[in-house]
Amino acid sequence: MTIHLKIWRQKDSNTPGRLVDYTLDDVNPDMSFLEMLDWLNERLMNEGKEPVEFDHDCREGICGSCNLVLNGMAHGPYEATAVCQLHMRKYKDGDTIVVEPWRAKAFPMIKDLVVDRSAFDRIMAAGGYISVNTGAPADANAIPVDKYNADLAFDYAACIGCGACVAACPNSSASLFTGAKISQLAHLPQGNPERKRRVVRMVDQMAEEGFGDCSNYAECEAVCPAEISITSIAKMRREYFNALSEIE
Amino acid sequence: MSKAATFLNSQVGRKIATGVTGLGLVLFIIVHLLGNLAYFAGPEAINTYSYTLHQLGPMLWIVRLGLLAFFVYHAWLGLSIWLERRRARPEKYEVYATRGGASRQSWSSNSMILTGILLLLFVITHLNTFAFYDFATITHGGVEMHDVHARLTEVFLHPLYTVYYVVIMVLLGMHLRHGVWSAFQSLGWMSRKTNPIIYSIAFVLALIIAIGFIGLPISIYFQLV
Ligand code: HEM
Numbered sequence: 052m053t054i055h056l057k058i059w060r061q062k063d064s065n066t067p068g069r070l071v072d073y074t075l076d077d078v079n080p081d082m083s084f085l086e087m088l089d090w091l092n093e094r095l096m097n098e099g100k101e102p103v104e105f106d107h108d109c110r111e112g113i114c115g116s117c118n119l120v121l122n123g124m125a126h127g128p129y130e131a132t133a134v135c136q137l138h139m140r141k142y143k144d145g146d147t148i149v150v151e152p153w154r155a156k157a158f159p160m161i162k163d164l165v166v167d168r169s170a171f172d173r174i175m176a177a178g179g180y181i182s183v184n185t186g187a188p189a190d191a192n193a194i195p196v197d198k199y200n201a202d203l204a205f206d207y208a209a210c211i212g213c214g215a216c217v218a219a220c221p222n223s224s225a226s227l228f229t230g231a232k233i234s235q236l237a238h239l240p241q242g243n244p245e246r247k248r249r250v251v252r253m254v255d256q257m258a259e260e261g262f263g264d265c266s267n268y269a270e271c272e273a274v275c276p277a278e279i280s281i282t283s284i285a286k287m288r289r290e291y292f293n294a295l296s297e298i299e
Numbered sequence: 300m301s302k303a304a305t306f307l308n309s310q311v312g313r314k315i316a317t318g319v320t321g322l323g324l325v326l327f328i329i330v331h332l333l334g335n336l337a338y339f340a341g342p343e344a345i346n347t348y349s350y351t352l353h354q355l356g357p358m359l360w361i362v363r364l365g366l367l368a369f370f371v372y373h374a375w376l377g378l379s380i381w382l383e384r385r386r387a388r389p390e391k392y393e394v395y396a397t398r399g400g401a402s403r404q405s406w407s408s409n410s411m412i413l414t415g416i417l418l419l420l421f422v423i424t425h426l427n428t429f430a431f432y433d434f435a436t437i438t439h440g441g442v443e444m445h446d447v448h449a450r451l452t453e454v455f456l457h458p459l460y461t462v463y464y465v466v467i468m469v470l471l472g473m474h475l476r477h478g479v480w481s482a483f484q485s486l487g488w489m490s491r492k493t494n495p496i497i498y499s500i501a502f503v504l505a506l507i508i509a510i511g512f513i514g515l516p517i518s519i520y521f522q523l524v
Pocket residue numbers: 265266267314315317318319320321322324325328373374375376377378380381411412414415416417418419474475477478479481482483485486
């Protein structure tokens with residue numbers, strides 16, 4: 052099949068970028084979107100041109116590395132699908148696809164389609180951890196967790212930290228990511244010791260990094276490959292309110 | 300900074316404050332709507348309603364100042380959230396589209412700042428037309444009071460003012476279509492189950508409020524009452 056691509060090319064954060072047209076006339080419908088980009092890059096390199104820089108790792112929807120906005124939608128048009136899991140058979144012969152990076156002040160441009168998502172790491176470092184004793188590993192299931200909370204915690208733990216929620220949000224808010232991390236630990240006894248400090252610090256860090264406020268558009272839930280619900284954001288707000296005593 | 304200031308300046312605190320002030324204004328608007336309905340019961344009913352309110356004295360002023368504070372704070376929060384949004388994405392997408400599905404992006408949610416600012420401007424003209432107006436007086440049951448009924452009738456017989464008012468009430472309905480649902484989410488009163496229920500209730504409430512406010516000017520203009 053033939054696919055027309057308009058790909059964002061940008062040398063670095065100091066050089067303005069632009070969309071560049073590429074046409075591939077022999078795309079195999081069974082290729083994933085990223086395999087098609089590999090295919091394009093192989094050609095570009097054979098022609099002595101600079102390949103398109105893009106992030107990827109597991110290519111099975113679990114690592115959160117891939118980050119492409121296709122025709123204005125983070126991870127492309129299909130729900131619960133990271134872009135590495137999107138296959139070209141979902142497109143029609145002759146389709147045009149605009150490929151852009153995540154755009155947010157808190158995710159600075161590195162090159163082409165690659166942005167720096169370490170702001171998420173700093174939100175995690177601010178409170179997305181639990182304290183455990185070092186030494187021999189504890190017995191599994193030594194701390195009982197009821198099924199209701201275990202299920203909810205598991206749903207929230209599904210977040211792969213890709214940043215699509217920020218990319219799709221009209222406000223560039225990181226509330227879904229941060230809410231998922233806070234809610235996951237708030238539903239587990241292991242999360243209790245740092246519970247209040249965690250939410251205050253992570254919410255602060257979110258603003259510090261330059262992410263926008265949340266206007267409850269819920270676009271994040273629509274694009275999230277892990278189907279994290281915005282109830283995690285509601286939960287984060289309850290947690291924050293309950294942590295008033297920890298606020299300085 | 301004090302605890303309260305830190306809380307209110309945080310991204311979560313700002314949303315909680317937007318929700319509280321927004322719902323406070325919605326409560327006021329519902330009371331205002333019920334008051335308007337007194338027009339349909341005749342001059343004596345609405346004039347006496349207005350008279351009774353004015354007899355509240357200091358209480359009335361406390362409520363007025365509270366309302367003003369809520370209104371100004373709400374508008375300021377809305378504006379600052381919008382400014383923050385512009386700062387948070389300096390380079391725009393060449394192509395942007397909503398995914399649909401769980402997304403609550405709509406005419407209503409995407410125009411909150413516009414409908415909000417128009418409501419702000421409306422309220423200023425509205426106070427000028429009705430609150431700061433030098434009313435004629437009328438006597439009901441031996442008590443002299445403002446003839447609010449006459450003023451309302453006079454104003455809404457003007458086609459331009461009536462159209463203006465009706466348009467603004469449609470915008471109010473739009474603001475509340477997203478706003479009411481959004482406030483519940485902002486206050487954390489949301490679960491996976493209640494999310495669609497509250498979204499539907501918000502639509503019905505916005506519709507009732509808009510239609511309720513539109514009913515009065517339309518009835519007066521077409522001389523149905
Ligand atoms: C008639 C008066 C008004 C009522 C009843 C009202 C009601 C509401 C409600 C219930 C919300 C949802 C709050 C939340 O999401 O937490 C809201 C949000 C909002 N309001 Fe109003 N509002 C009014 C006037 C205004 C004015 C005068 C402005 C601005 C100049 C404004 C701007 C906004 C904005 C921008 C939002 C969205 C905030 C966000 O992005 O999260 N509103 N309003």
